[in-house]
Amino acid sequence: MATITATDYTAIVERYLAVWNETDPAKRQKLAEAAFTPEATYTDPLAAVAGRDAVDMVIGAVQGQFPGLVFTLGGPVDGHHDIVRFTWHLGPEGGEALAIGFDVARIAEDGRVETVLGFLDMVPGA
Incomplete structure (x- = not known):
């Protein structure tokens, strides 16, 4: 694998995150094609799925x-080799994270x- 730089990880x-923020399904699908492999997997405490769709x-x-x-x-953003890690916030644009x-x-x-392996550090109502 080619060397990934800090700029690349970001x-x-x-x-x-652009995929997570795109609310138009057709536009989101195009962004997802650019961001995720067809076989991508996503696992967090609330979901475990396989495949970009x-x-x-x-x-x-x-x-x-x-x-x-918005996310x-x-x-x-921190990364090494083919691994990247980052913290995200979800909240109103420009507002405090919920x-x-x-x-x-x-x-x-x-x-x-x-x-993707996701962890929830703070959730609404917790």
Whole structure:
């Protein structure tokens, strides 16, 4: 695998978060094709799915549960080899986070996400 730079890791995570923030299903699908491999897996405490289409369904469900909220980076992106980790915030644009999580992702040779392991650090009502 080619060497991934700090700038590359950040760009990969920004592409990933753009998918989570796109509410138009057709546009989100195009973004997902650029961000995730076809076989991508996503696992967090509330979901465990395989395949880019299934990941997209999870994203759509989260958007339905939290309409109008956006995902933003909660700090610096860190990575090594083909692994990247980052904290994200979910809340109103420009407002305080209502949910905070931490994701670790494995990056495929083509720069797309192939595996995500997510953790929820703070959730609404907790």
